[in-house]
Amino acid sequence: MNTIDMKHLGLTETFIQESQKYRDLYIGRVSSQFKSVYKVITEKGELTAEISGKFLHSVRAMSEYPSVGDFVMVDRTDNAQGNGIIHHMLTRKSVFARKVAGTTSDLQVVATNIDTILICMSLNNDFNLRRLERYLSIAWDSGATPVIVLTKSDLCKDLESRLYDISLIAIGVDILVTTSLSDDWQPVMKKYLSGGQTVAFIGSSGVGKSTLINCLLGHSVLDTGGIRNDDKGRHTTTRRELILLPGLGVVIDTPGMRELGIISANLSKSFADIDDLAAQCHFNDCSHKSEQKCAVQKAIEDGHLSVERLESYWKLKKEAKYDNLNSRMIEKEKINDIFGSMSGMKNVRKFFREQNKRR
Numbered sequence: 001m002n003t004i005d006m007k008h009l010g011l012t013e014t015f016i017q018e019s020q021k022y023r024d025l026y027i028g029r030v031s032s033q034f035k036s037v038y039k040v041i042t043e044k045g046e047l048t049a050e051i052s053g054k055f056l057h058s059v060r061a062m063s064e065y066p067s068v069g070d071f072v073m074v075d076r077t078d079n080a081q082g083n084g085i086i087h088h089m090l091t092r093k094s095v096f097a098r099k100v101a102g103t104t105s106d107l108q109v110v111a112t113n114i115d116t117i118l119i120c121m122s123l124n125n126d127f128n129l130r131r132l133e134r135y136l137s138i139a140w141d142s143g144a145t146p147v148i149v150l151t152k153s154d155l156c157k158d159l160e161s162r163l164y165d166i167s168l169i170a171i172g173v174d175i176l177v178t179t180s181l182s183d184d185w186q187p188v189m190k191k192y193l194s195g196g197q198t199v200a201f202i203g204s205s206g207v208g209k210s211t212l213i214n215c216l217l218g219h220s221v222l223d224t225g226g227i228r229n230d231d232k233g234r235h236t237t238t239r240r241e242l243i244l245l246p247g248l249g250v251v252i253d254t255p256g257m258r259e260l261g262i263i264s265a266n267l268s269k270s271f272a273d274i275d276d277l278a279a280q281c282h283f284n285d286c287s288h289k290s291e292q293k294c295a296v297q298k299a300i301e302d303g304h305l306s307v308e309r310l311e312s313y314w315k316l317k318k319e320a321k322y323d324n325l326n327s328r329m330i331e332k333e334k335i336n337d338i339f340g341s342m343s344g345m346k347n348v349r350k351f352f353r354e355q356n357k358r359r
């Protein structure tokens with residue numbers, strides 16, 4: 001088995017230091033999770049592992065279970081003597097969570113320890129500024145840094161005006177223009193992956209996320225919207241969720257990142273312009289609808305702010321009803337909501353097991 005350079009897998013000094021608390025264990029990174037079975041990459045390769053009983057009992061909230069991207073302490077580096085046991089999880093630097101479809105209150109950690117979220121939007125029919133605002137809000141909330149990746153530039157005739165429109169809503173965010181017909185964009189994108197950094201791609205189906213990942217890899221690991229793989233491909237149905245780019249870093253590509261349901265959003269960053277205006281309204285609790293001396297309405301009248309952007313802000317605000325909390329805090333709130341009145345952790349564990357069954 002090849003040895004893996006753990007630095008390229010995202011292992012930083014901070015994680016190494018924290019790991020030193022745990023003797024006789026090895027550091028690994030979770031590459032996939034299916035029910036209670038994890039795949040963990042260590043320096044010796046990938047192994048199958050499960051959580052120790054003690055870990056299970058120490059868990060206080062669902063978000064404390066390991067997810068794809070987490071660094072964990074595991075008791076072995078291969079499966080020669082059976083499944084590994086995960087004893088601890090190292091402190092996360094970012095958390096990407098979403099609400100579980102069909103329920104109003106569950107929040108699920110989708111992926112962790114992402115440095116950069118590459119928000120993909122195609123320059124042809126998928127182009128939609130309101131959707132971009134939504135993705136930016138989600139990305140900022142996770143603790144990772146968003147970058148806008150505009151795809152399929154070969155299909156776009158008015159790039160200049162699109163870039164201008166985006167510059168008005170994506171304050172302080174890098175923008176990258178790509179097309180699968182050339183690889184001019186690759187050096188810039190690789191900047192976000194160098195030195196073992198972790199990126200994740202989000203964006204609507206069909207915008208070209210898999211195509212970009214395959215281009216970066218130089219070969220095809222992911223099915224794209226085109227022709228299906230050959231027979232070999234069909235049998236290897238479990239898709240890779242954590243992809244190591246040799247000499248660079250890590251791409252996280254989990255189904256959860258692709259199916260963004262209702263969101264947890266940080267609007268103070270993605271709509272900083274509206275917040276700044278609101279601070280100038282005459283009334284502290286101005287709703288920017290019909291109040292006198294409303295700076296937001298004034299900006300609309302003066303043409304400095306579009307009605308669509310304000311409506312998008314309201315819509316997201318309503319959707320993300322816990323709008324002042326970030327994902328991590330919401331996770332805690334949810335647990336309190338769900339289990340506060342019941343008999344504690346027994347229920348949390350039961351809930352987690354049922355969650356697993358449902359997946």
Ligand SMILES: Nc1nc2c(ncn2[C@@H]2O[C@H](COP(=O)(O)OP(=O)(O)OP(=O)(O)O)[C@@H](O)[C@H]2O)c(=O)[nH]1
Pocket residue numbers: 151152153154155178179180181203204205206207208209210211212223224225226258
């Ligand atoms: N013209 C053009 N087509 C592209 C480009 N990038 C991708 N495509 C095509 O767009 C289609 C969808 O690409 P995918 O990479 O599968 O899209 P995806 O975002 O991974 O889609 P999901 O897996 O559904 O999330 C495929 O037919 C690609 O060949 C591009 O730069 N230009």
Ligand SMILES: [Zn+2]
Pocket residue numbers: 278281282286287288289291293294295296297
């Ligand atoms: Zn106002």
